Amino acid sequence: MNPPIHSNVIPLYFTTDHKLVDADGAPNAYHPDDQPDACPDRGRGIDCLAAAGYPNGSWWQTVLVADPDNPDRPAIQGDGPYKGFYVSMTSLRNTDFAGPASPASYVDAASIPYLVLPAPIYRTDGMGEMGDIGWAMNLDNGRTTPFVIADEGPVEPFGEASVAFWRALGGTPNPRNGEGLPEGRIVYVVFPGSHTDAAIGWPIDRKALAREARRLGAIGGATMVTSCLEPADRSVDAELAAR
Missing domain, CATH: 2.40.40 (Barwin-like endoglucanases)
Structure with a gap:
């Protein structure tokens, strides 16, 4: 070619x-109110918690930002249009832009x-x-x-x-x-x-x-x-x- x-x-x-x-990376990808062990076609997040490995998977910290005050749990967005959603990561990131707990630091799927x-x-x-x-x-x-x-x-x-x-x-x-x-x-x-x-x-x-x-x-x-x-x-x- x-x-x-x-x-x-x-x-x-x-x-x-x-x-x-x-x-991953979408600010509305994952929500704590969704069922942890089921994946219905619709929910609060556009994807299921199981896909993020939370709470029963071993890989969730590669998908969701950990809460700096409680690293055993994912960080939750405290403001913005998707307040209450988890912060989902991508491998490509710029945490200097808005900090590691901001969706703006990742690529929005x-x-x-x-x-x-x-x-x-x-x-x-x-x-x-x-x-x-x-x-x-x-x-x-x-x-x-x-x-x-x-x-x-x-x-x-x-x-x-x-x-x-x-x-x-x-x-x-x-x-x-x-x-x-x-x-x-x-x-x-x-x-x-x-x-x-x-x-x-x-x-x-x-x-x-x-x-x-x-x-x-x-x-x-x-x-x-x-x-x-x-x-x-x-x-x-x-x-x-x-x-």
Whole structure:
């Protein structure tokens, strides 16, 4: 694949039909009033407490900010439009912006299209880092979106992304049950190392994200992604197997 690229960034190209939705970082992701051991299709939070690992999971402190006064419990937002909700984190963060207990220090899954990298990929050099950006395209409907890599996932197949990402590609995602994800095979173009000079602001500005993704690819959206389809497809598994 040889689209025009700036800044000496060599893109990676992945395709997959696997899809998962991530709500982490959204200020309304998790609420203490929701049932701890059940996951109905609707609740106070847009995702279930079980997905955050609270209170019976061992990993909740990787998803929810701990209360500085009581580290055995998650911090609760004390003001703002989502007062009373837990503070949900993403791996990409800027705690200097508003402090570790503020949702503004993390990437909002409901408004910013972001990609989750599975741990084996994230921990492989050259496969993408937090803050790297890219473009994705739904081959079924032609819809595209820029994205930022903003979270690390467990050992799951490639294809997990934020609520805003799947909305941009034509879905109506429900993180509680995984329904509403768009049909179609998804193409991802990642620009490894782009986090070093991508000016996307904080909190991340969606227009700036799209502008920087176009700058890196020299051409934007569907045109750029389509230009990457000319060579033979390389799946994520094939990409990893080659390393």
